[in-house]
Amino acid sequence: MTDLSRRGLIGLGSALALAPALARAAGEPEQPEVLPLWPGKVPGDIGTVIKTRIKENSSDPVHPDRWTYGTSRPDLLVSRPARPNGVGVLVIPGGSYEFHALDNEGLEQARWLNALGVTAFILNYRLPAEGWGNRADVPLQDAQRAMRVIRRDAARFGVDPQRIAVLGFSAGGHLGGSLATRHAEPVYAPVDSADTLSTRPAFAGLIYPVVTLVGAAVHGWSRDNLLGADAPAEARERRSVDRRVDADTPPLFLVHAADDGAVPVANSISLHQAMLDHKRPVEMHLFEEGGHGFGVRLPQAMPASIWPRLFARFAARKGVFPAAAA
Numbered sequence: 001m002t003d004l005s006r007r008g009l010i011g012l013g014s015a016l017a018l019a020p021a022l023a024r025a026a027g028e029p030e031q032p033e034v035l036p037l038w039p040g041k042v043p044g045d046i047g048t049v050i051k052t053r054i055k056e057n058s059s060d061p062v063h064p065d066r067w068t069y070g071t072s073r074p075d076l077l078v079s080r081p082a083r084p085n086g087v088g089v090l091v092i093p094g095g096s097y098e099f100h101a102l103d104n105e106g107l108e109q110a111r112w113l114n115a116l117g118v119t120a121f122i123l124n125y126r127l128p129a130e131g132w133g134n135r136a137d138v139p140l141q142d143a144q145r146a147m148r149v150i151r152r153d154a155a156r157f158g159v160d161p162q163r164i165a166v167l168g169f170s171a172g173g174h175l176g177g178s179l180a181t182r183h184a185e186p187v188y189a190p191v192d193s194a195d196t197l198s199t200r201p202a203f204a205g206l207i208y209p210v211v212t213l214v215g216a217a218v219h220g221w222s223r224d225n226l227l228g229a230d231a232p233a234e235a236r237e238r239r240s241v242d243r244r245v246d247a248d249t250p251p252l253f254l255v256h257a258a259d260d261g262a263v264p265v266a267n268s269i270s271l272h273q274a275m276l277d278h279k280r281p282v283e284m285h286l287f288e289e290g291g292h293g294f295g296v297r298l299p300q301a302m303p304a305s306i307w308p309r310l311f312a313r314f315a316a317r318k319g320v321f322p323a324a325a326a
Helices: 012-018 020-025 103-115 135-152 171-181 220-227 233-238 266-277 303-317
Strands: 033-036 053-056 066-069 075-079 088-092 119-124 164-169 204-207 252-257 282-287
Touching (some): 075 103, 075 135, 088 135, 088 171, 103 119, 103 164, 119 135, 135 164, 135 220, 171 220, 220 233, 252 266, 252 303, 282 303
Parallel strands (some): 088 119, 088 164, 164 204, 204 252
Antiparallel strands (some): 033 075, 053 066, 075 119
């Protein structure tokens, strides 16, 4: 495990800046721009010293598979396409709220989005069990702030503020779903003028998402990292995404594999039903095979590998992606 700590003063973007060889190993043509989220003290800071670490799960230097731990200064990695088309996507990697799957559910997603002309903003959000006050809302604070920062700087990045979507994976799907269903809920005190802007995404793509924090389909690891092992039933209900759907929930795009051995497919099914119950736009694709955490790494022969094309077509039908990108 690579230790990049400096007494908790660096975020994921800064960690990559300190380790350019790792960034190049990911196949990126240049360092992504790092965009800090908070101008001063981060909400919930109780003085915990947080160590930033990178765990490499791959022995192939051309195809790294890094998990990152320790986020004290959340930020965005901005990956720009050669020819931007005005669309922005907030990419939220998963990792059970314990780590971030940087390559599989971050940089690799930015690569195919960039190929479509989409500007990708990879969210390095705080991990709630690492020592924060009000831990259960810490990730959503960062996600809401990220949407506002992207909208504030939209002109600089060539992005239409009305065409910003979110794409989340696993626990990052829970965070993306929470953003979609709780975008109007104040979870932190405003810090500057950006906090007058909306946090509502144009739509949300949730890939093998954690949805419920109660019942038989719960992914206990994500639930306990977010809320703590002894969280009351009310807290678990309140932060179950399917319980928070309402008339203002943006369109959702759901992907899951029936053989997912980590996050049961019932999570996506329950969220799909909640969207139907509230007459909200939703599209769901359930595949027989794929398991969990497949990102964009499935062989082309597997049907689930087509999900990025389905995502782009859904986005085009909703008027977020241009038709040419689908």
